[in-house]
Amino acid sequence: MAATSGVGLSWRSSVSDRPASKSARRVSGHSSSLVKMAISVEKKPFTLEKSEETFNAAKNLMPGGVNSPVRAFKSVGGQPIVFDSVKGSKMWDIDGNEYIDYVGSWGPAIIGHADDKVNAALVEALKKGTSFGAPCVLENELAATVIDAVPSIEMVRFVNSGTEACMGVIRLARAFTGRSKILKFEGCYHGHADSFLVKAGSGVATLGLPDSPGVPSAAASLTLTAPYNDSAAVAALLELNRGEVAAIILEPVVGNAGFIPPAPGFLAELRRLTSEHGVLLIFDEVMTGFRLAYGGAQERFGVTPDLTTLGKVIGGGLPVGAYGGRRDIMEMVAPAGPVYQAGTLSGNPLAMTAGIETLRRLREPGSYEQLDRVTGELVKGLVEGGKAAGHEVCGGHVGGMFGFFFAEGPVANFEDAKKSDTAKFGRFHRGMLEEGVYLAPSQFEAGFTSLAHTAQDLEKTLEAAARVFHRI
Template sequence: MIYQRSSALFAEAKKVIPGGVNSPVRAFNAVGGDPIFVKEAKGAYLYDEDGNRLIDYIASWGPMILGHAFEPVVKAVIEKAKKGTSFGMPTEIETQLAELAVSMVPNIDKIRFVNSGTEACMSAVRLARGFTGKDKIIKFAGCYHGHSDSFLIQAGSGAVTFGAPNSPGVTQGTAKDTLLAEYNDLASIQTLVKANKGAIAAIIIEPVAGNMGCIIPTDEFIQGLRTLCTQEDILLIFDEVMTGFRLGKGGAQEVLGIDADILTFGKVIGGGLPVGAFAARSEIMGHLAPEGPVYQAGTLSGNPLAMSAGLAMLSELNSKPEIFNSLAQKTEYLHQGFEKVLNAKGIPFQINRFGSMLSVHFTEEPVIDFASSAKGNNETFKKYFHGMLDKGIYLPPSAFESYFLNDALSYADLDETISALEGLSL
């Protein structure tokens, strides 16, 4: 394919934007070459500035679960924009989206809207510390909870791709309050809890990880984590920015059968507009200002355009829960097709899949945590990524990212994708 205009636009962008992008993974540093500049998108397809059509497997990193330019969302945003784009005052639609989200998700009474997943996770940790009166948190190597200082300790995804999981600018004072455990390793958490008895406010985790590939928690691990938090009076925070309203109406909590104490959301809850949220039972949320002493605010929080997009998206998912089965079946179909092709090629690989999330790892070992994910053959991944791109398939440009399927994908699209892989020389 020809990407002359994308390359020219990237050269121009680098003159005025650091690295030419506004989020690092977009720069293609992990796979080489210049990034693709998108002109428009519809359904399952991206159309770039050179006129190429690409089958999309990132869905804007998750939110486009029903495909691009989904008509009810587009219509809702247009109609709301005609009435004003921001007020800095309460609006009825904030309550409507809050009521719908609370009705769909288990174990929450109240929700606070913010503007990004990063902001949601940052606020959730502050709330946990304020509620418990403790300072330390535990996170997991390879899990990404946004770029707030507390989380840039082996952060996964973009941080790993760029070789700086401990980012300059994060102070030692901040880092000392973040303890690092290993995903799917309950003993690593137990050791930290024992060594920091009574000092841990919260454990934050991606219940199904998506930033070191798609990593699935074992039952023993995730159940043990809930039990340990209850026993030690530690709040369990599920970062459902990726999994919320994607794995099911009630997200990972519902699918895994685990009740977290605080939840964070993003992506799908905004229908493609910048929205984040955090939620918990009333006892915890009552500590937030203006009810309580834990301060959190945002001028554009609850923005009417974002709320209208989120309400349209969640209304569709709530009224048609069969969408989640449809997505899971399509993801399984792609998994089986890829597995058959890669087995025939005799290439070491692992495919992880959960619901509509999937990742391909070029390694012989099962991928269960950050360390095993990092063992993948990145040179093979580069050939795979660019080979698929040349055939009109847009995959995540990093081996540490999950695919996010959207329900606009047809089985013909999936077959085209599988055929593209079959034609690659890896």
């Protein structure tokens, strides 16, 4: 068996004499009665020989063999997958293995991979050029769409990544308030800028790295941290640093410490505290924007921040980011104001085209109801399946974003998340790969569904999970 690295078991080791798991349920459009776990599965042996060969070569060319740390599978063990193509809810690696995908390029593929309408629009845009380095009418169209959708945004600036958006918004917040400190939450990830690599989640948590090697202590000292869902800690920090904090930035639903939703009233209390202290409230909706609702988490939870960062979905799978908010704040951005920020590829016509087409699809009636229904059925089946097999499992979802932990739960913050059984998650992850299901390769990352996921996809996923839960 190639490249299992001792983590998980081959599909051939699935036990045919075990009883059917109660977690395998039929989903939307099907009976809600339990389905029997497959007794035997006929499929080709799972091999990653070409992926292994390619990845070994990559390690001599790129640090760790990857261009983003979590792709290296360090926290789940085994062999990273090298992919060849994607379509709809599926991915195919260079060894010819097919997977049902619950990563979705880390969120952008909300209508499914390689959507025909998006691709057709991109082909037409490509004929006009890949980058102008100058204004184009598509920027106006996507900007107007974003402003119309997101409650907090009256003006928007497009950039090329979520990290870039968060860097720009913090500089803007400091300039607007005349203050230097920011407050973030433990386990929340806002990109790899110096200010944010203090008690960060995502790949930093995944790899178990120190808080922020290479970040000057002077920069780190301007970042305050509090436990997520702990408004009392926030209140104490604001009082202790009265008049010094420019902004609070947070993921309104955490996705980079694993999936952690806000406790009832938490976001509203942050809004009250920031208003009381003259602090700007920033929602990092790079992950949640246009995913939890058309207007993002701020629409879903009814709390409007001062500034918002976006990415992922608004680029339809192409590199993109954005920050926006109140007009009086945004008019400080150059060239309207003195806060400098620029980008050669910002607002490029391909990303704008893909974003426009993706958001057009999301405006169709029933899109978010479908995402919520599919994701809820998936998480319910995973949690019930894990418990039926004797594991401690907890999980949840909001819209098309979900997560689960091998822990008794509930998980309310990063400290709770770190108590989960990450070794068991690694075995589960490898087992699901061998069953043809691709999950985020870290316990500390959220998962995503899309409008392309079918009832059959979910049924196969839950049946696969039932087998893996029993094997591990």
